[in-house]
Amino acid sequence: MAQGHSDNLLFLTDEQLRRAIEAMFFAYRGFTADPDRILSGMNYGRAHHRAIHFIHRTPGTTVNNLLSVLGVTKQSLNRVLRTLVEDGLVDSRVGTRDRRERHLHLTDAGEALERELSDAQRARMRAAFREAGPAAVSGFREVLEHMMDPELRRYFAAVKEGER
Amino acid sequence: MAQGHSDNLLFLTDEQLRRAIEAMFFAYRGFTADPDRILSGMNYGRAHHRAIHFIHRTPGTTVNNLLSVLGVTKQSLNRVLRTLVEDGLVDSRVGTRDRRERHLHLTDAGEALERELSDAQRARMRAAFREAGPAAVSGFREVLEHMMDPELRRYFAAVKEGER
């Protein structure tokens, strides 16, 4: 069965793969365009968006957790978190079990911004999905998952399991 | 028929769309990981990779053309192009028809680096495609295309036409 796939994929030439690479590049630009527009002019950037997104997804997460998901250094993340805390979008609470840790939550204002960003991004995603059709959507998700680094893919799959 | 799609997509909840957003984020990290690794330590970054990629794709392209495809300012692109020309990876030739223009080509060394970067990126893409299967691949490309900004999508589609 895996062999059958390989056979079919002989028709994917290097040129077609290059096209797919460009499609990924252009699509990612579209993917980030709406949040970028919202954030520009309010002193925030993509890094803030990512932090806000993942704090929303896993409330109470620690800085270290966030670090490994975002794939940046703690110093880099810290700068972003500091401004978000200062501006009252994120609440950073000293851990009770381990007081070295900081547990992160979105404030009401943080949730509001998260929703604004997420609404815009989901709207584009939903439109693309609607135009492409349901079969395309599942293929899309399948390929994306296989393009991730194995470690991140495990994390991603783990979240999926947890949701059921 | 479009209505039929909409009906099916009612099952795509906001939560599922958020998952797709994360998948896109993680997958893009994988997508750029290999070229990033190759380029780190040789004074180049993603910006150089993009320039090299598109000069390879459209040899003889002008600075202005490249600008609109990459979506950056000329000052930003110029910094990148200058180092590439200085290092002998890109050749910048004064236009013959319009001598204000500079036509960009990869040198042999530039083509060699392009191949190295492209090989790595295509290998990952090919592996993901093989694991996901042919049906998933066409869905993937379909969705990506619909996620682009309309202008870029027209450009993308135009290249496709030109290739037949």
Place this chain on the structure above:
DNA sequence: CAAATTACGTCAGCCTTGTTGACATTCCAA
């Protein structure tokens, strides 16, 4: 032909977001 426009390059300065290095605090285990 003169003037406006276009294409490109460059300088200066700023912002975001990545990096390393140094350091304080807290916890845990020898």
Place this chain on the structure above:
DNA sequence: TTGGAATGTCAACAAGGCTGACGTAATTTG
């Protein structure tokens, strides 16, 4: 109890975006 490991913060730097201003050459237009 003390030394090491883990967590998080501060400082400084680099890459690569951005805007604004300007210069130069070539082309187009009135």
